[in-house]
Amino acid sequence: MIPSLDLVLLFLIVAIAIAAITVRDLLSAIMLLCAYSFLMAMVWVEMHSVDVAFTEAAVGAGASTAFLIAALSRTVRWEKK
Amino acid sequence: MMEWLIEEILAKYNYWVSIILMLIGFYAMIAKGNLIKKVIGLSIFQTAIFLFYISLGDIVGGTEPIVIEGYKGIYVNPLPHVLILTAIVVAVATLAVALALVINMYEEYGTIEEEEIIEKERELGV
Amino acid sequence: MSTEKSEVGEGEERAGDVIVETMSRLMVPFIQLFALYVIIHGAGGPGGGFQGGVIFGASFVLLVIAFGIVNAGDRFPEGANTAFMSLGVYIYAGVGLLCIILSLGAAQFLNYGFIPLTTHFEENRALGMDLVEIGIGITVMAVITSIFFNLAWKREPEEGGGEKE
Numbered sequence: 001m002i003p004s005l006d007l008v009l010l011f012l013i014v015a016i017a018i019a020a021i022t023v024r025d026l027l028s029a030i031m032l033l034c035a036y037s038f039l040m041a042m043v044w045v046e047m048h049s050v051d052v053a054f055t056e057a058a059v060g061a062g063a064s065t066a067f068l069i070a071a072l073s074r075t076v077r078w079e080k081k
Numbered sequence: 082m083m084e085w086l087i088e089e090i091l092a093k094y095n096y097w098v099s100i101i102l103m104l105i106g107f108y109a110m111i112a113k114g115n116l117i118k119k120v121i122g123l124s125i126f127q128t129a130i131f132l133f134y135i136s137l138g139d140i141v142g143g144t145e146p147i148v149i150e151g152y153k154g155i156y157v158n159p160l161p162h163v164l165i166l167t168a169i170v171v172a173v174a175t176l177a178v179a180l181a182l183v184i185n186m187y188e189e190y191g192t193i194e195e196e197e198i199i200e201k202e203r204e205l206g207v
Numbered sequence: 208m209s210t211e212k213s214e215v216g217e218g219e220e221r222a223g224d225v226i227v228e229t230m231s232r233l234m235v236p237f238i239q240l241f242a243l244y245v246i247i248h249g250a251g252g253p254g255g256g257f258q259g260g261v262i263f264g265a266s267f268v269l270l271v272i273a274f275g276i277v278n279a280g281d282r283f284p285e286g287a288n289t290a291f292m293s294l295g296v297y298i299y300a301g302v303g304l305l306c307i308i309l310s311l312g313a314a315q316f317l318n319y320g321f322i323p324l325t326t327h328f329e330e331n332r333a334l335g336m337d338l339v340e341i342g343i344g345i346t347v348m349a350v351i352t353s354i355f356f357n358l359a360w361k362r363e364p365e366e367g368g369g370e371k372e
Binding site for chain 2: 052072
């Protein structure tokens with residue numbers, strides 16, 4: 001574990017998570033969730049759990065994003081306030 | 082006092098980040114009106130719990146739990162990895178079911194905002 | 208209330224973009240090769256049937272996004288997806304039961320060493336694990352593709368309405 005890299009990645013993850021739930025455009029929120037998953041996979045590689053990182057990069061960033069965009073194409077894109 | 086603070090509170094920053102992420106996801110699930118935002122909050126909540134488990138298994142100075150011939154050092158604990166591998170599979174199934182429900186609600190009510198759905202149900206007298 | 212439709216409409220005929228179509232046609236074989244690598248190397252390193260199956264399904268999802276849901280939807284009938292799902296489960300259960308049958312009831316379910324693929328017990332075990340991973344990969348690939356189709360594509364109402372009545 002490299003503490004400085006770990007701290008930077010975790011700070012970025014918290015920032016992206018806050019951005020993903022505040023942004024009004026739902027497509028942007030889904031893309032931010034994809035970036036969140038990739039950063040989380042990097043944190044897990046850095047914590048020596050390569051298996052989980054591999055699964056997260058394939059499932060969390062690939063399949064989940066595809067499912068969310070597919071659901072968005074059947075509903076509305078903009079969040080109302 | 083200062084040493085205790087650094088060793089027990091600040092050095093375990095992974096757990097604090099995990100709690101912060103958990104609360105962000107929980108806030109999105111409760112306070113956001115949009116159903117897709119709620120699903121995104123659910124994903125963030127699940128990932129925070131994964132971060133907690135993986136942090137439990139990590140060891141400073143350890144290496145990946147793949148056997149190397151002649152290696153005398155320590156490996157990190159592989160048990161949380163296996164648990165989380167199963168949890169990721171469950172997470173993608175949960176996401177698919179939640180999205181199917183959201184799509185069906187949109188076709189029934191014409192909106193995915195929670196307040197408008199409640200208003201429509203009141204008009205219908207449910 | 209405004210029910211605005213998003214850009215990614217369902218089932219409308221659109222001329223595909225040349226760059227997107229060519230790039231996805233180039234990338235899909237490499238993605239599938241990588242998925243097969245992940246499935247085969249699942250026993251000894253990171254990876255495995257589930258991850259490889261997800262990557263294989265993601266290559267189909269890329270094809271669907273690039274070529275439009277209607278054109279691709281005709282090539283992936285729902286019956287074929289269901290058949291692949293069942294085929295993977297049958298491979299998994301069949302390999303497991305083969306261990307019991309070939310050892311005449313001495314070994315447990317999925318005790319791979321008793322399948323006589325080679326002469327060595329340990330090599331039998333490694334090959335049996337690969338067979339099971341292939342079964343898991345086929346099932347996961349079919350399930351991921353099927354979930355994406357059912358989420359993205361509203362099927363024609365004449366089919367569903369006809370069956371209900």
